[in-house]
Amino acid sequence: MVAVKSPLTEAAQKTVGDALQNSLIDLIDLALVAKQAHWNLTGRNFKVVHEHLDEVVDLARQYQDEVAERAIAIGVNPDGRARTVADRTVLPQLEAGYLADDKVVAAITDTLGQIIERFRERVEVTDEPDKITQDLFIEIVAALEKQHWMFQVQIAG
Incomplete structure (x- = not known):
């Protein structure tokens, strides 16, 4: 077995690795929630x-791969197993069965808002220990905020 040597200090690797793992869980579950809807x-x-919704799924899948690959690049093993995601997700889950379009738009808008908030926190947390990961998080926030805006304007007000 070959381990990847981290370019980061042990403390930085821990901080950034945790941020990447939590991001991976958010993105995997976002893809699942959006596909269910x-x-x-x-x-x-x-x-x-x-x-x-397929745009959201595609975005989440693209970035979950980039997040996982960044984790490996810094010597952290990403864990995207179903059990891990189910046990650690903090995303609200949709009801089972048919879902009315207005309720889906509201739920996805809320879900994206929650994820954006956590990603913005991760941008701050990675500022000092790893600008490369921070840059990836900034890119993800921009993409998520675009989707959030596009869903938010569909809510009748």
């Missing part, structure tokens, strides 16, 4: 919301 969506805005 995608499959069970109903309502007059079905097509638009259905397709928009």
